Amino acid sequence: MSAINKSLIQLRAEVPSDLGGQRLDQVAAQLFGEYSRSRLSAWIKDGHLLVDGAVLRPRDTVYGGSVLVLEAEQEAQGEWLAQDIELNIVYEDEHILVLDKPAGLVVHPAAGHQDGTLLNALLHHVPDLVNVPRAGIVHRLDKDTTGLMVVAKNLQAQTKLVDQLQKxxxxxxxxxxxxxxxxxxxxxxxxxxxxxxxxxxxxxxxxxxxxxxxxxxxxxxxxxxxxxxxxxxxxxxxxxxxxxxxxxxxxxxxxxxxxxxxxxxxxxxxxxxxxxxxxxxxxxxxxxxxxxxxxxxxxxxxxxxxxxxxxxxxxxxxxxxxxx
Incomplete structure (x- = not known):
């Protein structure tokens, strides 16, 4: 079970016998599949994921019956400014939103475009996106290309969408x-x-x-x-x-x-x-x-x-x- 309360993540799972004998990062990736393996590895290295109360390394072996407990915070991903910029949202639920981007709107801040971007607009619309990498942007459109984009509103949705894009x-x-x-x-x-x-x-x-x-x-x-x-x-x-x-x-x-x-x-x-x-x-x-x-x-x-x-x-x- 997992509970996400704004920036706090609390996860607990028991290692089933069929996963016993594998590396901790491999087991964690299967038990907590809503997060990427690289993110889980970082949490393990930072001591946020304990095995039977102990800090292990990502490569250490874990055994069936062990209890994994993760307590971590979603850290803000950048010093970006939330700005009230109109968005044409065509679909939205608690996990994703789909928008129709106009011409002239830069997607992500960069040299020459520090604000006034889609990312700034998204942070105003969904303030918690500050805790998601790139404010949930999983694919981009060029500044002057128009049309549909999907945005992840939390880490689980982002991980799954990135996986779909890769596949x-x-x-x-x-x-x-x-x-x-x-x-x-x-x-x-x-x-x-x-x-x-x-x-x-x-x-x-x-x-x-x-x-x-x-x-x-x-x-x-x-x-x-x-x-x-x-x-x-x-x-x-x-x-x-x-x-x-x-x-x-x-x-x-x-x-x-x-x-x-x-x-x-x-x-x-x-x-x-x-x-x-x-x-x-x-x-x-x-x-x-x-x-x-x-x-x-x-x-x-x-x-x-x-x-x-x-x-x-x-x-x-x-x-x-x-x-x-």
Missing amino acids: RTVSRIYEAIVIGVITAGGKINAPIGRHGTQRQRMAVTDGGKPAVSHYRVLERFRSHTHTRVKLETGRTHQIRVHMTHVGFPLVGDPLYSGRFRIPPAASPTLVQELKSFPRQALHARFLELDHPVTGERMKWESPLPDDFVWLLTLLRQDREAFVG
Whole structure:
């Protein structure tokens, strides 16, 4: 049984005979599965998890019948400021919340963005998130990418969601408008790492982390394509880098799109919109996952934002004007 009272964690469990003879950190991870093994190991090393009243090391052997008692506090994870910033929350219960992020909102404080971020907004909405790593943020969207994100409201939910992300059982599907006409969908399996000389950019590189994206065509225009992209992995700038890698960079992407592609004899309105589109045309449209406590499979959909819809409208008008 466990009781979480704001920042105090109290856990007690007896080691069953089938776990006897294993390392303490291994046994603790199985008995207290709502916490990560690395977190439990840290608590063991700090003397917060006792075995029959004694402090042991993570590698020490424990035996069936021993009693494990954990008393620890969830420590505040940073000197972050809670700020009253409006959030578009589409689902919330005591364990998770799902929000629809607008363009222009940075997810996590960093150099140049010490406040005014999603994290600051979350701390105002759920003050106890100060006790959860990264205020419960388990995956990120780039500043100017819109759409769905899930946030863990406690350590147990965070551990389970991170595990699902690592096992690739969270379904994240995006929509994008790319430069160029894609003839058919495909799979991109290309590792992504930091760009060799431009530190703000990521790139496909042999020494990068594995990255897999699947894309398919939703609608073709004269010089652009509306695509749907499903992520298997979640690397920084993954869709932006992968689509550029296969020759179809995102409209409006300041880092990766290169030159504008203007359809011949396009209307002045479309030309202006393509040149001035204020961000990468990327939206996290669908999110599907197993609830970290109930296990229920849950799914959310976010409507396309207005700027995305307007650009699609202009591209359709352009295509229809030149049909036949």
